[in-house]
Amino acid sequence: MPDWLADPVRASLDALAAYPDQTRARAAVAGRHQRPPEEVLLTAGAAEAFVLLARVLRPRRPVVVHPQFTEPEAALRAAGHQVDRALLAAADGFVLDPEAVPDAADLVVLGNPTNPTSVLHPAETVAALARPGRTLVVDEAFADTVAGEPASVASRRDLPGLVVVRSLTKTWGLAGLRVGYLLAEAATIEALAAAQPLWGVSTPALVAAEACSTDLARRTADAYAEQLADDRAHLLAGLRALPWIRVHGVAASSFVLVETEGATALREELRAHGWAVRRGDTFPGLGPDWLRIAVRDRATTDAFLSTLRTLR
Known part of the structure; x- marks a missing residue:
C-alpha cells in the first residue's frame, strides 16, 4: 500500500x-x-x-x-x-x-x-x-x-x-x-x-x-496499470514463444489465460519448483488443460519462464 x-x-x-x-x-x-x-x-x-x-x-x-x-x-x-x-x-x-x-x-x-x-x-x-x-x-x-x-x-x-x-x-x-x-x-x-x-x-x-x-488514487492506479500493460506484454511474448502454450483472447488485466495439454501435471511440477499458477478447470466453460498466470515484474516473469522452459 x-x-x-x-x-x-x-x-x-x-x-x-x-x-x-x-x-x-x-x-x-x-x-x-x-x-x-x-x-x-x-x-x-x-x-x-x-x-x-x-x-x-x-x-x-x-x-x-x-x-x-x-x-x-x-x-x-x-x-x-x-x-x-x-x-x-x-x-x-x-x-x-x-x-x-x-x-x-x-x-x-x-x-x-x-x-x-x-x-x-x-x-x-x-x-x-x-x-x-x-x-x-x-x-x-x-x-x-x-x-x-x-x-x-x-x-x-x-x-x-x-x-x-x-x-x-x-x-x-x-x-x-x-x-x-x-x-x-x-x-x-x-x-x-x-x-x-x-x-x-x-x-x-x-x-x-x-x-x-x-484523484491521487486514480492517478496512481493508472500508473500501475500502464506498468502492468508493459509487464503483461513481456509475459505474453515469453509464453507465445513456447509452441506448447496457447494464449486465447486479448489479455487486458493482471493475469493471462493459457491452454496446454497436461496442465494439471504442469501445475504440480511448477509448484514443486516454487511457482503457483491458478488451475482453470474450476471455471465453467474451461477444462483441465487451462491455467491462469498472474502478471508480475519482468525479473519474476523471466525466472518463471526459465523454469517453464525446463519442464517441457
Missing part, C-alpha cells in the same frame, strides 16, 4: 470505539463515479455484494456469462436460484456476444475485465445487455487494472437495471481488509442495505474506500 492509503488506515484504529459510519466513504465513492450517495453501498468486499444481490433479488431466469469468477453463481445457487449459463468460446477469443444471452434472462451477471480470461469487453457491448425488466450485474473488480478504465460502466446512470460491483482488494492489496462497493439505482441500494448486517463494513475499510476514491 502507498503511504497515502496505509497512513489513514492505521490512524483509523484510534477510532474503533465508535461504530462504523458509511457517510464519508459513500460520498467519496459517489463523487468518484459522478453519482449521488444514495446510489452507493459499501460492502465487505465484492463477495458480500454478490450474496446480498442473490438474497434480495427475485429473478425468474438468472444467467451468468462464463467463464468468469464463480462466486456470483455460487451465491445465487446458495440462495435457491436455478442458474443458466451463457458460455463464451475460446475460438472466439472469449469475446462477449450479447446475442449469447437469452432474451428471457431477467438477471445477467458479467465480469469486465473477465476473470479468468482477462478479456475486456467494450462498454457499449456491455451496455447492450441492459433493458427494462432486467438486472445487469457487472463485476468490475479488475476495472482499474486498465488505465483510464475505458470499458467501465460504473458512472452510467442511463442504463436500466444496472448494478456495478467494485472491489478495492486487487490493485491496493487489501484482500484481508474486505472492502468493496456496489453502485445501482437508489431503490436497489435501499433494498440491499436493508438486508446487509448492521455495521458490516469496518471503520478501517471505510477509510480505505475514501482514500481510494481520490
